[in-house]
Amino acid sequence: AQPRSLRSLDGAKAPPVSCTLGIKPMDSEIIIGIVAAASALSGVALSQAISLLQSHLDRKHQKQILLRSKYEELADHVTDGQLWLVELLESESLSQASLNTPIHARKAATLAAIYFPLLLEDVHSYLNASAMLQSVILENHQFVSGIKAGAQAVHKNRQAVENASDKFQRARQALDEKIIKHASKYTNA
Secondary structure, eight states: OOOOOOBOTTSOBOOOHHHHHTOOHHHHHHHHHHHHHHHHHHHHHHHHHHHHHHHHHHHHHHHHHHHHHHHHHHHHHHHHHHHHHHHHHTOOSHHHHHHOOOHHHHHHHHHHHHHOGGGHHHHHHHHHHHHHHHHHHHHTOOOOTTSOHHHHHHHHHHHHHHHHHHHHHHHHHHHHHHHHHHHHHHOOO
């Protein structure tokens, strides 16, 4: 089928539009092929871009889940400090008290060093206060069987035990407050 002609303003027959643009029937097939290929390629590129974005968002979410889990673990180790303190004070022998090391504080320090640098200073203060308290209990143990290590240490040097215990409680309180302060930063999962 021949393209319809247009009439010019003076009534003369105008050439077909395809002729005025210089597009031949074979050229239009090539253009259609190019447009189809470009559409397919842009669809693939868009699909890949969306896939990369989704992958990035998934990795970010997984990181947040990991941070939240580790933050909760750190808080649990700090909470374990109360149990450790009771076990230390209720130790019935020097060997039992010396084996009752503040491993909970060491684990908290490791987690802070790896994941939570904003807590590191407070965790180290807590670890040092825990170690100092254990040291004071051990240094003031009187080797009296049947009497708990904490009671023996208080009997021998009440002031040193009270000072070490106060330092431990203040360090723990400061760390608890810092954990609460930074919770929203690390627990958005």
